[in-house]
Amino acid sequence: xxxxxxxxxxxxxxxxxxxxxxxxxxxxxxxxxxxxxxxxxxxxxxxxxxxxxxxxxxxxxxxxxxxxxxxxxxxxxxxxxxxxxxxxxxxxxxxxxxxxxxxxxxxxxxxxxxxxxxxxxxxxxxxxxxxxxxxxxxxxxxxxxxxxxxxxxxxxxxxxxxxxxxxxxxxxxxxxxxxxxxxxxxxxxxxxxxxxxxxxxxxxxxxxxxxxxxxxxxxxxxxxxxxxxxxxxxxxxxxxxxxxxxxxxxxxxxxxxxxxxxxxxxxxxxxxxxxxxxxxxxxxxxxxxxxxxxxxxxxxxxxxxxxxxxxxxxxxxxxxxxxxxxxxx
Numbered sequence: 001x002x003x004x005x006x007x008x009x010x011x012x013x014x015x016x017x018x019x020x021x022x023x024x025x026x027x028x029x030x031x032x033x034x035x036x037x038x039x040x041x042x043x044x045x046x047x048x049x050x051x052x053x054x055x056x057x058x059x060x061x062x063x064x065x066x067x068x069x070x071x072x073x074x075x076x077x078x079x080x081x082x083x084x085x086x087x088x089x090x091x092x093x094x095x096x097x098x099x100x101x102x103x104x105x106x107x108x109x110x111x112x113x114x115x116x117x118x119x120x121x122x123x124x125x126x127x128x129x130x131x132x133x134x135x136x137x138x139x140x141x142x143x144x145x146x147x148x149x150x151x152x153x154x155x156x157x158x159x160x161x162x163x164x165x166x167x168x169x170x171x172x173x174x175x176x177x178x179x180x181x182x183x184x185x186x187x188x189x190x191x192x193x194x195x196x197x198x199x200x201x202x203x204x205x206x207x208x209x210x211x212x213x214x215x216x217x218x219x220x221x222x223x224x225x226x227x228x229x230x231x232x233x234x235x236x237x238x239x240x241x242x243x244x245x246x247x248x249x250x251x252x253x254x255x256x257x258x259x260x261x262x263x264x265x266x267x268x269x270x271x272x273x274x275x276x277x278x279x280x281x282x283x284x285x286x287x288x289x290x291x292x293x294x295x296x297x298x299x300x301x302x303x304x305x306x307x308x309x310x311x312x313x314x315x316x317x318x319x320x321x322x323x324x325x326x327x328x329x
Contacts, residue, residue, distance in 0.1 A: 091245035094140060094203045096266050098285045098311040102292050103325050104268075106144055111323035112137060120144060120206055120268070120292070123197055124154060131201040142249060142268075143202035145193050147186075147237055148209030150176045156192065161185050166212075166222030177212050177221035180233040190237060194244055204247030206268050210234050211253040231259055238263040249292070254280040267291045273303040278310065285311045304328035 102118040105111065108125045112134060119134050123143040131141050150160050152174045164185055166177040178186065197205050210233075211217065213225035234253070238260075241248040250257070250264040254277055257267070266289050272278040273295055281291045293314040295303055300316045307314035307328050316326040 091243075093242055093245045094247040094265070096140070096204075096247065096290045097288060098290045098313070100140075100290050100292075100313055101327060102313050102315065104292070104294060104315070104317060104321050105323060107320060107322040112139075114323075114325055116327070118142060118292070123193070123200070123202065123205070126200070128200045135201065140203045141201070142204045142206050142247075143197045143200065144206045144208065145197065146209055147190055147193065147207040148180060148212050149178055156189065159189055159192075167220055170219045177209070177223070179221075179223045180212055180225060181223065181229050183233060183236055186233075187236075190240055194240055194246065197246055198244045202246065204249060204265065205241055206249045206251055207237055207241075208251050210237070210251050211256070214253070214255060217252075227256070231256060234260055235263050250284075257281060257283055261287055261289075265289055269293045271295055271297070272312075273306065273314070274298050278306075278312065281312075282310060300326040300328060 096118070100118050101116040102120060103114040103116045104120040106120075106122045106125075108122065110119070110121055110126065110130065112119075112130075116139065118140045120142040121130070121134075121144065123145045126143075131143075134141050146154075149169060150165055151157065160178075164179040164182050166179055169175040169177065180186065194205065211230065212221040212223070213227055213230040215221075230253070234250070234256070238248050247265040249266045249268040250260055251268045252270060253260070254269065254272075257280055261283055264284075267281050267284045269277075269281050269291055270293075272281055272293055274297055278293075281293070284291050291312045293307065293312045294317050295314065296317060296319050298316070300314075303314055303316075314328055318324045
């Protein structure tokens with residue numbers, strides 16, 4: 001399961017506003033996969049005690065629901081009538097703004113003591129009571145959900161047709177990339193998972209592994225996915241989230257930010273300071289949308305001086321995304 005970090009095979013971006021002066025060393029693995037954890041470790045954030053700010057929600061038009069890639073030289077199928085996108089007006093959803101504080105915990109049970117505005121937690125491994133408890137503390141809740149790859153340990157794993165299961169995610173035998181061209185086959189799965197997020201009370205979702213086309217950043221998915229295939233699928237997922245009154249974060253997928261900026265409400269990014277990529281996600285902040293940024297190998301004192309003026313919501317976390325957190329003062 002891709003729980004943090006992105007594999008970088010050969011990627012160097014220089015001159016970005018997020019570059020760290022003198023930061024040119026070799027770092028360890030950026031991938032924070034792991035089998036489903038059962039308990040949290042680490043302690044609550046002692047450095048970040050900012051008060052939780054009020055929710056500044058406003059209405060905007062729904063994003064483009066996307067389209068299905070053409071069938072020529074592609075296995076993409078047509079949507080059936082029952083799977084056609086809902087064209088009724090979307091309900092209002094949360095519109096987060098830059099500067100919100102956050103914590104990202106995918107180890108359960110979560111530690112609810114961090115004094116932050118937003119929690120990002122696993123959808124399947126947390127109950128409606130956990131979400132309600134965080135809401136009672138004044139927190140907004142983003143629910144992590146994998147919509148770009150298949151995980152064999154999820155309770156709905158058997159609902160994925162074998163034809164859409166691709167290459168194994170390198171180093172993690174329990175996860176395989178998806179053929180995101182097959183929106184017709186993925187529609188009921190995506191809708192079911194988003195319905196679960198809505199039923200549990202999540203304010204938004206973090207859809208992971210939404211960059212399967214990008215073999216410069218990670219291994220091949222096993223399918224000939226194109227840039228436009230990914231755009232179509234990501235817009236489809238964003239439209240489905242919005243139709244349920246859920247905000248949605250673009251997870252990494254840094255090279256498609258400009259094309260997807262209007263479709264997504266925020267960015268969840270990993271290690272943009274380490275890899276000098278922060279300039280690629282800054283358009284979200286410029287558009288009045290937050291970038292929730294996480295570093296694993298850099299310490300807070302290395303990236304916070306740059307994160308604050310850029311209005312990036314940056315934190316230092318352990319790779320397994322337990323309760324350990326250091327935020328920027």
